[in-house]
Amino acid sequence: MSQLFRRFLLVALGLYLFLPILASFAYSVATSWTTLLPEGYTLKHWANLLENQRFWLSLGRTALLSFSVVALSIFFLVPTLFVVRMYYPKVAGVLEFLTLWPFVFPGVILAVGLISLYSGPPLQLAQTPLLLIAAVTVISLPYAYRAVDNAFAAADIKTLAEAARSLGADDAKTLAWVILPTVLPGVLSGGVLAFSAAFGEFALTQLLIGTLWETLPVYQVQLARTDGNGSAAITVLSFLAAWGLGFWALSLRKDAKVSVI
Amino acid sequence: MQKVGIRLENLHKHFQGKTAVEGVGLEVAPGELVSLLGPSGCGKTTTLRMIAGFEQPDKGRVYFGEQDVTALPAEERRVGMVFQSYALFPNLSVAGNIGFGLRVARWPAERIKRRVGEMLELVGLLGFEHRPVQNLSGGQRQRVALARALAPEPRVLLLDEPLSALDAKIRAGLRTELRRLQLELGITTLLVTHDQEEAMSMSDRVVVMNQGRIEQVGTPRELYTRPKSPFVATFVGSMNLFTPEKTPGGYRISGHEVALPAAPAGQVGVRPERVELNPHGSFSGTVELVTYLGAEQQVLVRVGPDLWTVLVPNQVLLQRGDLVRLHVPEDAWILV
Amino acid sequence: MSLGLRWASVGIALLFVLFLLLFEVLPGLLLARVFWSEGQLSLASWAEATRPLFQRALRNSIELAFYSALQGAVLGTLTAWALWSSANPLVKRFTTGLSAVAANFAGPPLAFAFIVLLGGNGFLNLILKGLGLPTVDIYGKEGLYWVYLYFQWPLMTVLMLPAFGAIQREWLEAARSLGSNQWGFWWRVGIPVLLPSILGSYILLFANAFGAYATVYALTQGQRNLLPLQIGFQVGGDIGYNPVLASTLALMMALVLAVSLVLYRLSRRWAARMEQV
Ligand SMILES: Nc1ncnc2c1ncn2[C@@H]1O[C@H](COP(=O)(O)OP(=O)(O)O)[C@@H](O)[C@H]1O
Ligand SMILES: [Mg+2]
Numbered sequence: 104m105s106q107l108f109r110r111f112l113l114v115a116l117g118l119y120l121f122l123p124i125l126a127s128f129a130y131s132v133a134t135s136w137t138t139l140l141p142e143g144y145t146l147k148h149w150a151n152l153l154e155n156q157r158f159w160l161s162l163g164r165t166a167l168l169s170f171s172v173v174a175l176s177i178f179f180l181v182p183t184l185f186v187v188r189m190y191y192p193k194v195a196g197v198l199e200f201l202t203l204w205p206f207v208f209p210g211v212i213l214a215v216g217l218i219s220l221y222s223g224p225p226l227q228l229a230q231t232p233l234l235l236i237a238a239v240t241v242i243s244l245p246y247a248y249r250a251v252d253n254a255f256a257a258a259d260i261k262t263l264a265e266a267a268r269s270l271g272a273d274d275a276k277t278l279a280w281v282i283l284p285t286v287l288p289g290v291l292s293g294g295v296l297a298f299s300a301a302f303g304e305f306a307l308t309q310l311l312i313g314t315l316w317e318t319l320p321v322y323q324v325q326l327a328r329t330d331g332n333g334s335a336a337i338t339v340l341s342f343l344a345a346w347g348l349g350f351w352a353l354s355l356r357k358d359a360k361v362s363v364i
Numbered sequence: 365m366q367k368v369g370i371r372l373e374n375l376h377k378h379f380q381g382k383t384a385v386e387g388v389g390l391e392v393a394p395g396e397l398v399s400l401l402g403p404s405g406c407g408k409t410t411t412l413r414m415i416a417g418f419e420q421p422d423k424g425r426v427y428f429g430e431q432d433v434t435a436l437p438a439e440e441r442r443v444g445m446v447f448q449s450y451a452l453f454p455n456l457s458v459a460g461n462i463g464f465g466l467r468v469a470r471w472p473a474e475r476i477k478r479r480v481g482e483m484l485e486l487v488g489l490l491g492f493e494h495r496p497v498q499n500l501s502g503g504q505r506q507r508v509a510l511a512r513a514l515a516p517e518p519r520v521l522l523l524d525e526p527l528s529a530l531d532a533k534i535r536a537g538l539r540t541e542l543r544r545l546q547l548e549l550g551i552t553t554l555l556v557t558h559d560q561e562e563a564m565s566m567s568d569r570v571v572v573m574n575q576g577r578i579e580q581v582g583t584p585r586e587l588y589t590r591p592k593s594p595f596v597a598t599f600v601g602s603m604n605l606f607t608p609e610k611t612p613g614g615y616r617i618s619g620h621e622v623a624l625p626a627a628p629a630g631q632v633g634v635r636p637e638r639v640e641l642n643p644h645g646s647f648s649g650t651v652e653l654v655t656y657l658g659a660e661q662q663v664l665v666r667v668g669p670d671l672w673t674v675l676v677p678n679q680v681l682l683q684r685g686d687l688v689r690l691h692v693p694e695d696a697w698i699l700v
Numbered sequence: 701m702s703l704g705l706r707w708a709s710v711g712i713a714l715l716f717v718l719f720l721l722l723f724e725v726l727p728g729l730l731l732a733r734v735f736w737s738e739g740q741l742s743l744a745s746w747a748e749a750t751r752p753l754f755q756r757a758l759r760n761s762i763e764l765a766f767y768s769a770l771q772g773a774v775l776g777t778l779t780a781w782a783l784w785s786s787a788n789p790l791v792k793r794f795t796t797g798l799s800a801v802a803a804n805f806a807g808p809p810l811a812f813a814f815i816v817l818l819g820g821n822g823f824l825n826l827i828l829k830g831l832g833l834p835t836v837d838i839y840g841k842e843g844l845y846w847v848y849l850y851f852q853w854p855l856m857t858v859l860m861l862p863a864f865g866a867i868q869r870e871w872l873e874a875a876r877s878l879g880s881n882q883w884g885f886w887w888r889v890g891i892p893v894l895l896p897s898i899l900g901s902y903i904l905l906f907a908n909a910f911g912a913y914a915t916v917y918a919l920t921q922g923q924r925n926l927l928p929l930q931i932g933f934q935v936g937g938d939i940g941y942n943p944v945l946a947s948t949l950a951l952m953m954a955l956v957l958a959v960s961l962v963l964y965r966l967s968r969r970w971a972a973r974m975e976q977v
Contacts, residue, residue, distance in 0.1 A: 109782035113795060116779055116853060120802045123813035123850065126823045130816045139826055179716040182709035190706065201720050207957045208728040209911035211928045212950040216727025218935055219943045226722075237723040244724075274705060305807045305914035306928075310936045320808045324918050327812055334812050341809035349801030418873050438876040445877035451870035454974050455892040464888070465878030498973065509874075516878060 124342045131335040148332035158337075161322035164232075168308075168318060169301040171236045173294045176247040181290060185282070188255045189264070202248040210242055210306035217311065232316050238307045243300035247293040250352070254289020258282070292355035299348040303341065367394035368429035368519050369552055370415065375424035377410050384410040386576040388424070392520075395550040397543070399563035402573035403599070408556040411573075412522050415554065417441045428519055444513030444551075448525040450505040452497040458484075458508050459493035465516035483511035486545065503534040510542070514549070521546070521553040527562065539566055560600050564588070572596050590698070594631050597700045603633040604672050605700075619668030620647050622692070628699045636662070637675040638696035645691030647672075654682050665690065731947045731954070749948035754930060758952060761910055761927040768848040769905035775849070776856020776905075777898060783857070784864035796861060799854035806851050811918035814838055814847045839920060847915055852905050859904060863897035866975035893974050900967035907960045911953070927953050 131148055133141030152158050187194050208216070217238055221228040228234040260282050267277040305320040314321060319337065327334035370392040377385040385407040392398045400408040413419040415426055417438030425434045433441055452461050459480050466476045484490050487507040497505060506526060513521060526542070527535045543566045546553050557563050563570045564584040572579040572587065572595075580592045591597035594605055608615040608628055615624050617632065624632065649667035656678065663682060665672045667690065674690065676682065734745040779799075783792050817824050818838040825835040837843055867890060875885040913928040922929050927949060934946035 105785075109786060112775075112779050112782045113786075113791065116775075116795065116799070116857070119850065119853065120798060122824075123810070123817050126817045127813045129823070136823070137821055137826075139823075139830065179712065179719065182712040183716045186706065186709040186713050201724065203961065204720075204724050204728065206907065206961050207954050208724070209913075209957070211911065211913045211931050212731070212954055213724075213727055215931060215935055215943070215946045215950040216731055217723070219733075219947060220727050220730055222943075234723075237719070241720070241724045278705065299804065303805070303807050303809070305918070306932075309914075309917070310932055313936060320914070320918075323808045323812065327808075327918075331812075331816075335816055338809040338813050338816075342805070342813070345805050346801050349804065350797060353797050353800060413873075416873070416877055418876070437881075438873070439879050439881050441877070442879070443877050445874060447870045447874065449868065449870055451868060451874040453871060453874075453889045453893075455889060464875070464880070467888075468875075468879040468884060512874075512878070518877075522877075 124339065127335040127338040127342070131332055131339055133332070148330070149336050151330070152333045152336050155333075157317070157322060161317045161319045164316060165302055165319040168232070168236060168239060168304070169298045172240045172243060172301040173247075173298050175236065175240045176244065176297045177251075177290060177294055180247055180251045180293070181286075184251055184255050185260070188260055198248070202245045205242050205245060210238075210304075211310065213238060213242065214307050214310035230312055230315055232312065235308060235311050235316070238311060239301045239304050240297075242304070242307060243297045246296040246300055250293030250296055250356075251286070251290050253356075254286040254293075257289070258285040260285070288355045292352045295348050295352040295355070299345055299352070302344055302348070367550060367552060368431075369394045369396070370520055370554065371427040372411070372415070373425045373427070375411065375414055375426070376422045377407075377414060377419060378422055383576050385414070385421075388573075388576075388578055390571060390578065390581065392552055392554060394429075394552055396568045397546050397553040397555060397566060399555045399557055399567040399570045400573055401557055401560060401563040401570050401599070402579075404558055406573045407576040408558075408573055409524055412524055412554060412556050415520075416443050416445055416522055442516070442519045444516075444518035444521040446506070446509050446513050446521070446523045446526045448528050450502075450509045450529075452505055452509060452512075454497060456497070457493065458489065458495050458497060458500070461497060461508055462493075462511045462515050464512060469516060479515055483515050486514070487511045488541075501534075502530050503538055506530065506538065510545075514551075519552070521551050523553065523555045525556055525558070528557070528559070535562075542566065564600070570600075572599060574599075591633075591700055594633075594700050597631075597633050597698065602636055602673060603698070604636065604639070604670075605631050605633040606670065608632050618647060618649075618670045618672070622646065622697075623694055624697055624699070625694055626699060631700050633698045633700060634692050634696050635698070636673045638692065639672065639674045640691045640693070641674070641676055641680060641688055642691035643689055645689035647690040647692070649688055649690060651682050651684055651686040651688060653684065728954070731951045734944050734947045734951065745944045745948040748945055749952060753925070754927075754949060754952075757925045757927045757930045757949075758956075760925055761953075762956070764844060764848075764926065765906045765908075765910035768845055768852055768909040769902050771845060771849055772852025772856045772905045773898065773902045775853045776858075776901070777860050777894075779853070779857040780860035780864050783861060784867070796858065799857040801854075803851050803855035803858050806912065807914035808918035810850060811847060811915050814843075814850070815919070818843065818846060844916060844919065844924075847919060848909050848912070852909065855908065856901055856905055859901035860894070860897060863894050863901075863971065863975070867893060896967045896971035896974055900964050900971060903960050903964045903967065907957050907964075910960075911957060 129141055130136060132144050132146060134143035134145050136142065183198070187198060205213070217234060218229055221234055263281050263285065264277050267281045272280065303320060304318070308318050308321055314325070317325070319341070323334050323337045326337065370390075372388055372390045375385055375388040388407070388411055390398070400411060402408055410419060414421045417433070417436060421434065425432055427433065428441070453464065456464065462480045462483050463476045466479055471479070480493065481490075484493060487510055489504060489507055489511070492500070492504070497508060500508065510526070527538055530538065539562060555563070555566060564587075567584060569581060569583055570587055571581045574595050580587060580596045582590075587596060587600045591600060591603075597603045597605060606617045608617050608622070608624070611621065613621065615622055615628070647667050649665040649672065651663055652666050652671065653664040655662040659678065660675050661678050661682070663674045663676050665674055665688060672690065682688070735741055735743065737744065783795055786792055815838055816822060818836045819825070822838065828835045836846060838846065871889055872882070872885050875889060880888065911928060913932060916924060916926060917929060917932065922932065931946050931949045931953065934942045934949065
């Protein structure tokens with residue numbers, strides 16, 4: 104009985120997670136679909152999408168945004184967590200607090216604050232991609248922070264550094280040969296998670312910059328008004344990207360543990 | 365408390381084609397404490413879990429007294445179980461843990477309270493009833509676990525490495541206490557352990573297991589003085605073991621002629637404490653290592669191709685490189 | 701570490717703090733400006749933000765978050781239990797990974813995927829219609845629940861797995877040897893031990909649905925009276941730009957989330973204590 108119920112639950116979850124993608128894929132290659140199964144199949148919608156310059160431009164902006172967010176996150180997080188873990192462990196609580204901030208101020212709220220703060224001088228950043236990059240970095244920080252921090256915690260870099268030094272390694276060597284290689288998978292996994300979060304970001308983008316600097320999700324919302332099939336193709340691409348990145352990030356962690364906040 | 369014995373008949377258990385227990389048969393008398401002793405992975409826990417009802421044997425039967433309990437679910441067997449990890453319920457206080465079985469059995473609140481009090485007294489934790497179990501030390505936790513197992517008056521008590529997670533000092537204290545309690549209550553008990561000292565000091569009889577099978581069953585003295593296999597000989601206490609060579613006049617061990625009490629079938633051994641330092645001894649060797657143990661010293665002596673372990677009183681001054689002669693009384697040889 | 705390396709890192713860390721102040725902390729704190737007008741404490745904007753329209757938006761958002769989290773919590777807890785008691789490590793790993801990934805998937809692609817599935821001519825609706833069963837209105841009230849369940853269910857599953865991992869199999873065995881059956885164990889020990897984690901995870905799911913903007917925006921083009929959508933309208937909508945009202949509504953929302961966060965932290969502490977044995 105309970106065995107059967109367990110199976111049922113897992114199968115139901117699997118169906119729930121896969122059906123929407125499968126349906127979207129079918130829709131993106133269907134000529135017309137008003138009966139149980141599509142009437143015919145075609146690659147026309149995909150071809151249209153791939154020939155559309157707006158699609159490529161929005162994809163390019165999304166990629167630019169995502170890579171910038173990753174670069175910024177790693178640039179900030181790795182040195183910061185390094186000094187905090189190594190020299191100032193008491194400050195860790197403050198950092199932790201700052202990464203909880205987006206919980207109380209999610210995208211919509213942050214957008215309101217940013218707009219009123221940066222609409223005028225001295226920092227007139229409103230409606231620029233720069234502000235968007237900064238904002239998306241803030242929002243995706245919890246993901247990257249967790250992964251990188253776990254990597255530093257697991258590596259116990261203080262002991263590692265002492266061991267390396269006792270074996271005669273100088274500081275640069277300790278960093279290059281011991282610490283960085285140890286935390287690298289965690290950093291990479293954090294980067295991938297941040298990339299994925301930035302890739303799918305919609306609320307901040309729409310409110311801060313909207314169609315002035317159209318990213319893929321914003322373009323999809325526009326496209327869906329006129330071309331449902333093309334939008335379904337973008338859905339499939341987004342799913343593939345998110346799932347691919349997600350599993351990649353998971354595979355970079357030795358423990359199968361997943362943390363959300 | 366009704367006293368019942370335990371009888372195991374030819375128990376077998378495989379896990380995914382891997383044999384964990386193979387043909388274990390055993391009889392435990394009512395009120396007896398029997399240990400299952402063996403290296404890690406030899407099937408002790410699996411045997412115990414089949415008795416408790418958590419594992420169904422592939423073959424064989426389990427009896428409590430005359431009752432065949434093989435098909436009885438664990439919750440109806442009335443066994444008391446104590447685990448290495450204590451397995452205390454973290455959401456319940458000390459009293460809540462001890463009274464758990466009583467509440468399940470729907471005892472009236474008044475009686476539960478009284479019984480919990482008795483159990484606390486029994487394990488020396490009076491006054492702890494309202495403590496959260498998180499606030500207890502390891503030794504105290506294991507006492508609570510024991511009290512919890514004993515409270516509903518189980519027919520048999522099963523202990524799976526109950527002391528292994530504790531510090532050496534606390535372990536020694538709890539060992540005697542556990543045995544005293546067991547004798548006082550007269551409860552039939554099976555104790556699983558990989559620690560031979562624990563098994564020898566606490567048990568009426570010891571069952572030595574190896575690779576899923578029983579190697580030997582006997583009192584601690586029997587096992588020590590008459591081990592039936594090289595495995596038992598080395599696992600219970602330490603032993604100098606040799607394969608004797610047949611010579612025209614008798615046998616040769618470590619390159620020296622010896623007289624043996626009987627014709628050996630396999631190997632021949634001698635306990636370190638039975639080897640004597642004696643200028644007229646028949647074995648000559650060189651001291652390689654002296655380890656001071658307090659009351660005595662353990663000396664490694666190179667004799668021909670073999671390294672002997674010898675226990676020597678600590679008045680004798682020895683050092684590395686000394687030439688010594690060793691003597692083994694004829695009755696000290698153990699044939700295994 | 702050579703001093704250069706250390707101080708360069710400290711420099712970057714300080715830069716990071718400055719960055720967070722500018723783009724995270726200040727934008728949040730400055731929302732409170734709405735209570736000052738001409739150097740005085742003023743509740744005028746609060747009165748505006750508590751108009752019936754916005755009261756309803758707040759109530760709708762709370763209701764949506766409450767029930768959406770409840771659905772996710774029930775299904776996710778059961779699924780985590782199924783994974784916990786599953787003997788197959790492959791099923792376990794795959795489902796866990798899948799859930800972790802799906803839990804973070806939201807926004808326009810998700811909304812449009814559900815429209816394909818459950819829209820007017822959606823594939824599942826066609827099946828339901830064919831079977832003579834009532835169809836699902838994805839744009840209606842229940843529609844959002846279906847879409848949100850897509851991330852709530854796996855999110856709860858992922859959140860509850862560690863909690864189940866803290867339940868030792870020996871506890872179940874100890875309970876059984878004391879005469880209790882499986883149900884008795886879950887009732888007396890399992891559920892009480894899990895309770896703090898269930899509550900904490902529920903709160904996360906609540907906040908997750910409460911603050912969600914992208915999915916519902918894409919699904920309904922903003923045609924729902926929910927707090928995040930109302931806030932969006934005030935800053936970038938067609939109705940007009942009203943930063944003071946937007947800030948006040950945002951504060952209102954942040955307040956609910958702050959309470960959630962405090963409750964979440966409390967439940968975590970309680971859970972840690974429970975699982976520490
Ligand atoms: N549930 C199980 N699944 C698979 N193998 C098991 C299981 N339980 C025990 N085993 C295997 O059976 C053998 C005996 O285990 P066990 O009875 O726990 O040994 P012991 O308690 O003596 O250390 C071991 O090799 C162990 O790996
Ligand atoms: Mg064992």
